[in-house]
Amino acid sequence: MENKKVVVIGGGIGGSLIAKSLQFDADVTLVDSKEYFEITWASLRGMVEPSFAERSVFRHQDYLSNGRVVSSAAINITDTEVLTEDGGLIAYDYLVIATGHSDDVPKSRLERLKQYQADNEKIKGADSILIVGGGPTGVELAGEITIDFPEKKVTLVHSGYRLLEFVGPKASKKALKWLKSKRVDVKLGQTVNLDTISQGACVTSSGEIIKADCHFLCTGKPLGSEWLKKTVLKGCLNEFGSLKVDQYLRVEGRKNVFAVGDITDIREIKQGYLAQQHALVAAKNLKLLIAGKESKMATYEPGPVMAIVSLGRREAVAQFPFTTVIGIAPGYIKSRDLFVGKTRRQMGLEPPSCGF
Numbered sequence: 001m002e003n004k005k006v007v008v009i010g011g012g013i014g015g016s017l018i019a020k021s022l023q024f025d026a027d028v029t030l031v032d033s034k035e036y037f038e039i040t041w042a043s044l045r046g047m048v049e050p051s052f053a054e055r056s057v058f059r060h061q062d063y064l065s066n067g068r069v070v071s072s073a074a075i076n077i078t079d080t081e082v083l084t085e086d087g088g089l090i091a092y093d094y095l096v097i098a099t100g101h102s103d104d105v106p107k108s109r110l111e112r113l114k115q116y117q118a119d120n121e122k123i124k125g126a127d128s129i130l131i132v133g134g135g136p137t138g139v140e141l142a143g144e145i146t147i148d149f150p151e152k153k154v155t156l157v158h159s160g161y162r163l164l165e166f167v168g169p170k171a172s173k174k175a176l177k178w179l180k181s182k183r184v185d186v187k188l189g190q191t192v193n194l195d196t197i198s199q200g201a202c203v204t205s206s207g208e209i210i211k212a213d214c215h216f217l218c219t220g221k222p223l224g225s226e227w228l229k230k231t232v233l234k235g236c237l238n239e240f241g242s243l244k245v246d247q248y249l250r251v252e253g254r255k256n257v258f259a260v261g262d263i264t265d266i267r268e269i270k271q272g273y274l275a276q277q278h279a280l281v282a283a284k285n286l287k288l289l290i291a292g293k294e295s296k297m298a299t300y301e302p303g304p305v306m307a308i309v310s311l312g313r314r315e316a317v318a319q320f321p322f323t324t325v326i327g328i329a330p331g332y333i334k335s336r337d338l339f340v341g342k343t344r345r346q347m348g349l350e351p352p353s354c355g356f
């Protein structure tokens with residue numbers, strides 16, 4: 001009997017894991033705008049140490065030995081086919097949408113690695129650096145720069161009144177105290193008028209002048225669902241552009257379409273480790289559906305908020321279900337290797353071991 005055709009759209013944290021998990025159970029095609037998988041939470045380390053990115057950015061082919069990779073954006077879907085930007089038409093029996101957040105990154109791995117090199121040279125060549133945005137990306141970048149380049153003057157401007165608004169205020173306070181102790185100048189409740197950046201300085205909404213030889217924008221990215229608004233799934237999007245899913249991670253009202261990761265409307269913080277959990281549940285359900293065992297499908301239940309934000313190479317601030325901690329204990333869990341070894345093992349690229 002012919003294998004069922006599963007098309008996964010989006011080769012980020014969730015989509016890649018589903019494709020890898022199903023490659024020997026179905027005829028799998030992974031459609032991604034880029035030719036590589038990237039461990040997003042390692043990206044800030046790649047900016048201060050470009051060689052780090054050589055392990056955190058790898059080609060889809062490296063883990064998808066029994067699947068097909070199409071490196072082109074999906075631009076439309078019908079009830080049976082996916083249309084890609086390069087004109088390809090891919091038939092499916094089952095579809096998975098995992099287009100997470102949109103990011104303007106190069107298509108090839110080599111170009112992405114060159115981008116890390118360029119960011120690193122930008123940091124090394126600057127005396128003063130402005131980071132715009134105090135979410136996890138801005139805070140982690142400030143941590144990486146201040147630990148590796150303590151001589152640089154780092155300023156972080158955030159429009160909100162506390163850092164790390166995706167977790168509780170205790171974590172925000174601890175992160176702020178840590179950054180200040182490293183002489184990072186944190187300005188809350190202000191925005192930067194980027195049009196004013198000229199000759200090494202810019203002006204904030206409060207009229208403050210900030211000296212900055214270079215700047216990095218860490219202000220969040222739009223959901224990767226804009227393209228879905230013109231497809232048969234447009235009625236399954238909520239008012240924020242998230243895809244409505246049921247407890248089996250199937251798109252509302254669809255028997256053969258799943259969605260995982262940041263694109264879903266599940267009420268929980270958008271985190272990669274949760275996208276991985278969605279992927280494992282959806283892969284299991286797809287195998288059951290293919291085997292005609294729909295009634296045995298697993299459900300996904302959101303859990304309590306957990307997050308670890310690294311602060312350079314040794315420390316981190318972490319919110320666990322009953323406590324919020326900062327220092328080398330949470331840093332030991334995340335900051336040394338940023339889960340790169342663990343993620344590579346999960347994708348079958350390194351032998352199992354008990355370390356991080």
Ligand SMILES: Cc1cc2nc3c(=O)[nH]c(=O)nc-3n(C[C@H](O)[C@H](O)[C@H](O)COP(=O)(O)OP(=O)(O)OC[C@H]3O[C@@H](n4cnc5c(N)ncnc54)[C@H](O)[C@@H]3O)c2cc1C
Nearest residue numbers: 010011012013014033040041074100101261262271272273
């Ligand atoms: C700097 C940073 C640090 C982070 N740190 C952590 C952390 O420490 N821990 C944690 O758990 N989470 C962390 N996250 C969050 C985590 O990265 C996301 O929750 C996770 O990536 C979501 O996975 P996803 O599969 O839903 O989507 P994504 O990983 O965003 O992947 C989406 C994929 O879809 C592709 N795509 C988009 N549109 C199309 C289209 N039309 N056609 C084809 N392909 C398309 C993109 O190319 C991309 O490959 C961090 C995120 C960032 C940016």
